[in-house]
Amino acid sequence: MNISALYDCITSISAITSQLTTSIVIAMILFLVASGLSLIFGVLGIGNFAHGSLYMIGAYLTYTVVSTFGSFWLALILAPIGAGLLGIVVERFLIKRIYDAPHLYQFLLTFGLLLVLDDLVRAIWGFTFKSVPTPKIFQRPPIFFLGSPIPFYYVFIILTGGIIALGLWFTLSRTKVGKIINAAASDPEMIEALGINVRLVYTLVFTIGAMLAGFAGFLASPIRSATPGMGFSIILESFIVMVIGGVGSIGGALIASFLVGLLRSFGTIGFPDFELGFVFFLVIVVLIIRPWGIFGHPLE
Amino acid sequence: MSEIRKKGKKKVVSRRKFLKASLIGLAGYTVGGSIRISPLKAERPIRFGLHGVCSGPGGMSGESALYGVTLWAEEVNKKGGLLGRQVEVLQRDTFGKPEEAVRYTREFAASGNIDFIIAHGSSAEAFAVAAISKDVKRLITSQNETTEYTADPKVRSPYCFRFAKNGLLMGIGFGQYAGRVSKELGLTQWFTISADYAFGRDMVNIFVEFLKKSNPAVEIKGQAWPKLYEADYTPQISAILAAKPQAVYCPLWGGDLIAFIKQSMMYGLFEKTKFFSSHLGDHEIIQSITKSIGKLPAGLYGRTRYLRTVPDTKANHDFYDAYLKRFGIHPLHWAWLNYLGALSIETAVRKVGSVGNDLVIPALEGLTIKAPGGIGPGDTITMRARDHQLIHYGEGTGVTISEEPYLTNIVMDSWDKVVEEETGWLKRKGWL
Numbered sequence: 001m002n003i004s005a006l007y008d009c010i011t012s013i014s015a016i017t018s019q020l021t022t023s024i025v026i027a028m029i030l031f032l033v034a035s036g037l038s039l040i041f042g043v044l045g046i047g048n049f050a051h052g053s054l055y056m057i058g059a060y061l062t063y064t065v066v067s068t069f070g071s072f073w074l075a076l077i078l079a080p081i082g083a084g085l086l087g088i089v090v091e092r093f094l095i096k097r098i099y100d101a102p103h104l105y106q107f108l109l110t111f112g113l114l115l116v117l118d119d120l121v122r123a124i125w126g127f128t129f130k131s132v133p134t135p136k137i138f139q140r141p142p143i144f145f146l147g148s149p150i151p152f153y154y155v156f157i158i159l160t161g162g163i164i165a166l167g168l169w170f171t172l173s174r175t176k177v178g179k180i181i182n183a184a185a186s187d188p189e190m191i192e193a194l195g196i197n198v199r200l201v202y203t204l205v206f207t208i209g210a211m212l213a214g215f216a217g218f219l220a221s222p223i224r225s226a227t228p229g230m231g232f233s234i235i236l237e238s239f240i241v242m243v244i245g246g247v248g249s250i251g252g253a254l255i256a257s258f259l260v261g262l263l264r265s266f267g268t269i270g271f272p273d274f275e276l277g278f279v280f281f282l283v284i285v286v287l288i289i290r291p292w293g294i295f296g297h298p299l300e
Numbered sequence: 301m302s303e304i305r306k307k308g309k310k311k312v313v314s315r316r317k318f319l320k321a322s323l324i325g326l327a328g329y330t331v332g333g334s335i336r337i338s339p340l341k342a343e344r345p346i347r348f349g350l351h352g353v354c355s356g357p358g359g360m361s362g363e364s365a366l367y368g369v370t371l372w373a374e375e376v377n378k379k380g381g382l383l384g385r386q387v388e389v390l391q392r393d394t395f396g397k398p399e400e401a402v403r404y405t406r407e408f409a410a411s412g413n414i415d416f417i418i419a420h421g422s423s424a425e426a427f428a429v430a431a432i433s434k435d436v437k438r439l440i441t442s443q444n445e446t447t448e449y450t451a452d453p454k455v456r457s458p459y460c461f462r463f464a465k466n467g468l469l470m471g472i473g474f475g476q477y478a479g480r481v482s483k484e485l486g487l488t489q490w491f492t493i494s495a496d497y498a499f500g501r502d503m504v505n506i507f508v509e510f511l512k513k514s515n516p517a518v519e520i521k522g523q524a525w526p527k528l529y530e531a532d533y534t535p536q537i538s539a540i541l542a543a544k545p546q547a548v549y550c551p552l553w554g555g556d557l558i559a560f561i562k563q564s565m566m567y568g569l570f571e572k573t574k575f576f577s578s579h580l581g582d583h584e585i586i587q588s589i590t591k592s593i594g595k596l597p598a599g600l601y602g603r604t605r606y607l608r609t610v611p612d613t614k615a616n617h618d619f620y621d622a623y624l625k626r627f628g629i630h631p632l633h634w635a636w637l638n639y640l641g642a643l644s645i646e647t648a649v650r651k652v653g654s655v656g657n658d659l660v661i662p663a664l665e666g667l668t669i670k671a672p673g674g675i676g677p678g679d680t681i682t683m684r685a686r687d688h689q690l691i692h693y694g695e696g697t698g699v700t701i702s703e704e705p706y707l708t709n710i711v712m713d714s715w716d717k718v719v720e721e722e723t724g725w726l727k728r729k730g731w732l
Contacts, residue, residue: 002522002523005521005522005539005542005543008542008543009539009542012542014542015541015542018538018541018542019535019538019539019542021538022534022535022537022538025534026532026534026535122355127354127355127356127359127362127363127393128354128355128356128359128360128362128363128555129356129357129359129360129555131558131562131588131591131592132592133591133592133593133594134562134566134592134593134594136594138566139593139594141568142566142567142568148541149541149567149568151566151567152566153566154534154566220531220532223532223534223559223562223563223566224531224532224559225357225531225555225558225559227355227356227357227359227529227531227555228355228356228359229355229356229395230356230531233531264535265534265535265538265539267535268524268535268536268538268539269522269539269542269543272522272523272524272525272539273496273525275525275535276527
C-alpha cells in the first residue's frame with residue numbers, strides 16, 4: 001500500500017492528468033470489446049466467451065496487413081472487416097444453433113470456440129508474440145497537457161474510440177436499423193411478425209460486435225503486441241464491464257470501462273499489490289447492490 | 301449367440317467358434333509380435349524431452365531453448381551420436397502454467413523413452429518442477445530456475461541442475477554496478493517495476509539490497525507489480541512518471557520487456573529517468589525493439605544476457621556463428637544456456653558410459669568443461685556441486701547505443717566478489 005504516493009498523485013495536476021488519460025486509454029480499448037459483447041448478449045442472449053478471440057484476430061490481422069503491405073491505415077479497414085467476416089461465419093454455422101439452448105451449452109460452445117481460435121492462431125502465426133511497429137506518424141515526442149505527457153498514439157486511441165462510441169450511440173438510438181436492433185432485443189417474435197428477418201438482424205448484430213472487437217485489436221496491437229491467448233484476459237475484463245455497466249447498455253459499457261480504467265491507473269499507484277483486486281471488488285459491490293448493473297434493467 | 305447380418309441373410313456364428321477364433325488370433329499376434337526379424341537389436345535414440353512456455357510473450361524462450369538443444373543434438377549426431385546412439389529432441393508447450401510443467405515432467409518420467417528432461421519454462425514452472433523432481437527421481441535441467449527459493453537446502457532438489465543465470469548472482473552484480481553509477485550520477489530516488497511472481501519479487505529484493513549496500517543514500521520511491529505476461533504497462537508507466545524517480549530498475553524479460561520499452565518510449569520515459577534492465581543485453585531482444593520503434597534508445601543500462609563478444613573467446617564466437625548460420629537468428633541467452641545444459645549432460649554421459657540418471661547426476665556435480673560463454677580457467681564453466689548452480693559464465697553490464705554493437709562500455713562482474721557476497725547472503729539466510 002502506498003497512500004502517500006497516491007496523495008502526491010492526486011494533489012499534482014500533471015500526475016492526475018497523466019493517470020486520467022491512462023484511464024481513458026484503457027477504457028477506450030476495453031469499451032470497444034465490451035460494447036460488442038454487451039450488444040450480442042443484450043440482443044441475442046448469448047454470452048460469447050470467444051468474443052476476446054475476435055479482438056485477438058483483429059490484432060493478428062493488423063500484424064499481417066502491416067507486414068505484407070507496410071500500411072497501418074490499410075489495416076484500420078481490413079482488420080475489423082476480417083473480424084466481421086469471421087463473425088458472420090461463426091454466427092451462421094455455430095451460434096445460431098444455440099440461441100434457445102441453456103446457458104451452459106452456450107458457455108461450452110463459445111469456450112470451445114475460444115480454444116479452437118487460439119490453436120488456429122498458433123498454427124497460422126506461430127507461438128511467439130508478434131510486434132506491430134508503431135506507425136511513423138506517431139513516432140514523435142509526446143504532447144504535454146497540463147504538464148502531463150500524452151503519447152500521440154494514445155490521443156489517436158482516445159479520439160477514435162470516442163468517435164466509435166458516438167457512432168454506436170447514434171446508430172442504436174437514432175436510426176431505423178438501431179430501432180430494429182432494439183426491438184429484436186425486446187420482442188423478436190413481434191418484429192418477425194412485422195416481416196423483418198430476425199435471423200438477419202441477429203447476424204448483423206453479431207457482425208457489428210465482431211467488428212468492434214476486431215477494431216479494438218487493431219488499435220491495441222502497436223502497444224500491446226499480438227500473442228496467442230491475448231483474448232482471454234480482455235474477455236474477463238469485458239464481462240466485468242458488462243456486469244458493472246448492465247447487459248445491453250452501450251452507455252453503461254462506456255461508464256464501466258472508464259471506472260475499470262480509473263481503478264487500474266490509480267490503483268497501480270496507491271495499491272500496487274492489489275490493483276486488479278479492486279476491479280473484482282467493484283464487481284462484488286455492484287452484484288450486491290444493483291445486480292443488473294448501473295444502466296441495466298432488472299430481469300422480469 | 302452373436303449375429304452377423306449380410307445383405308438380408310442372417311449368418312449365425314456360434315459363441316464357441318467366435319471365442320476360439322479370437323484366442324487363436326490373439327496368440328498369433330503375441331507370438332508374431334515378439335519375433336525380431338532383424339538379427340541386430342536396434343537401440344532407440346537417446347531422447348531429450350523439453351517443456352516450457354513456448355507461446356505468448358514468453359514464447360521466445362521456448363523457441364530459443366529448442367534451437368539451442370537442437371544445435372547441440374545435430375553436432376553430436378554428426379560425430380556419430382552419443383554412446384553410438386542418435387540423439388532426438390522433442391518439446392511440449394506448457395503455456396507458462398506450472399501445473400502443465402508438472403504434468404509433462406510426470407509424463408516424460410513415466411513414458412520410459414525420455415532419457416533426460418529439460419524444463420526451460422519460467423521460474424514459476426521451474427519451481428513446481430523442482431518440487432516434484434524428488435517424486436519422479438529424474439535428472440532435470442532448468443534454464444530459468446532463477447528464484448532464490450531453491451537455494452534453500454530444505455527446498456532444493458538433488459535431481460535438478462540450474463543451467464541458469466541465478467537471480468541472486470545477477471542481483472548482486474547488477475546491484476553493485478548500479479550502486480557505483482548511482483553514486484557517480486547522484487541517483488538516489490529509485491522506482492522498481494517487476495512482474496508479480498517469485499522471480500520478479502526476488503530480483504527486486506536482491507537488487508535493492510545490494511544497491512543500497514553500495515549506496516546507502518538510495519531511496520525507493522515506489523514499486524509496481526504488473527502480472528507476468530501483462531500486455532499493457534500504461535498504468536505502471538504513468539505511475540512511474542507521477543513518482544518522478546531519477547532511476548528505474550526493471551527485471552522484466554522477453555516480450556514483456558519489449559512491450560514495456562515500446563510503451564515507455566511513447567511517453568518519453570527514458571528522457572526523464574535512467575533505466576536499468578536485467579534482461580536487455582540479448583541481440584534478438586534488441587532487434588525486436590529496434591524493429592518495433594525504429595531504434596534502440598541510447599543510454600539505457602543493461603545486463604549482458606548473451607552476446608557474441610561477452611566473453612570474447614573463440615568458443616563463444618563459434619557457438620554464436622554456428623547458431624546464426626543454422627537458424628538465421630541471433631542466439632538468445634536461453635539458447636546458449638540450454639546448449640550448455642545439453643553439452644554438460646553429454647560430457648557426463650560419456651564419462652560414465654551410460655544414460656542412467658542415477659549415474660549421470662553424480663558425474664554432473666562439480667563438472668568443469670570448456671564451453672561457449674565460459675570465463676573460468678581455460679574458458680570453462682562449472683556446475684557447482686554444492687547447490688547444482690552453474691558458475692563462471694561471462695556476465696556484465698553495459699550502456700546502450702542505437703547501433704551495433706548496441707551495448708558498450710561493458711564492465712564485467714568479478715566472480716570472486718560476487719561469490720563472496722553470495723556466500724554472505726546465504727549464510728545470513730541460514731542456507732549455508
